Amino acid sequence: MGAQGxxxxxxxxxxxxxxxxxxxxTAWIEQEGKAFAITGGSSYRTERGAGTYLLEGKQVTFTRGPLKGMMLLKLSSGLLQEVDKGGKLSRLRCHRTGPLSE
Incomplete structure (x- = not known):
């Protein structure tokens, strides 16, 4: 998938x-090691460390850190779906569960 905007x-x-x-x-099966927090700017963190991402149009690409290479498609505010290496949507979805606690 190329840049989309x-x-x-x-x-x-x-x-x-x-x-x-x-x-x-269960309606949803949480995937260990895939949770993340968007901390500001183009930064995120996980249990394994921090990194950066790039949002171009609706395409999210994790560019550094523990999720480097993972791609997501922004479906709506707070709802993302993983894009596999072949550019197809996978079944994995990520949703915003709440604000940062700090």
Missing amino acids: RIGLLDQGHYVCALPGDATG
Whole structure:
């Protein structure tokens, strides 16, 4: 996926990433190691460290840090969906769960 427009910023706060569950169990299955917090500017942090991201139009690319190389598509304010290496949308979705606590 190439650049899709103007550069922007994600809403600050905590984001949790999950895969859809099924009708017989949990609606969402949280994915360990994928949660992150947008801390300001183009910066994020995870349990494993901090890094930077680039938001071009609706495409989010983590450019440095523990999530480097991960790409997401901004579906709406606070809702993102992972883009796999082949450029297709994966089932993983990340949603903003609340503001930063500090």
